[in-house]
Amino acid sequence: MALLIWTNEFRVGVDSLDADHIVIFSLINHIDEAHLSGTDERAIGRILKVLIDRAVAHFQREEMLMKRHGFPDLEAHAGEHRKIIEDLQILYEAYVNAPSAAISGEIVKVLSAWLEEHVLETDMCYRPYIPGEDT
Numbered sequence: 001m002a003l004l005i006w007t008n009e010f011r012v013g014v015d016s017l018d019a020d021h022i023v024i025f026s027l028i029n030h031i032d033e034a035h036l037s038g039t040d041e042r043a044i045g046r047i048l049k050v051l052i053d054r055a056v057a058h059f060q061r062e063e064m065l066m067k068r069h070g071f072p073d074l075e076a077h078a079g080e081h082r083k084i085i086e087d088l089q090i091l092y093e094a095y096v097n098a099p100s101a102a103i104s105g106e107i108v109k110v111l112s113a114w115l116e117e118h119v120l121e122t123d124m125c126y127r128p129y130i131p132g133e134d135t
């Protein structure tokens, strides 16, 4: 069963950013499934690498749009992005060096917290500033 189910609650109202979030949701669910099944632990490192690359590109897109539209809390928001990437890099390196169910469980926890706390709270703050169709 999927860990995360996309609902309108997660919509930030900007098409390109919602599309990024949906892809990221899906990658996190793949990691969770691989972790829970325990049959394909090595796949987690590969999916995590794809996820980190997508997250970096997504954060750049968000920051570019926030800057373009004069979002006032850009620095604090970008700081959260840096922290998420740092956390994911550390977990990725730990996982690649010594793949284990404990680390992949931790990875799923960090990723779930990112969606619940960052997307639902921090990302929602730029909603009034960025028009829906901007990319």
Ligand SMILES: [Fe+2]
Pocket: 017, 021, 058, 062, 119, 123
């Ligand atoms: Fe986001």
Ligand SMILES: [Fe+2]
Pocket: 062, 077, 081, 118, 122, 123
């Ligand atoms: Fe963000």
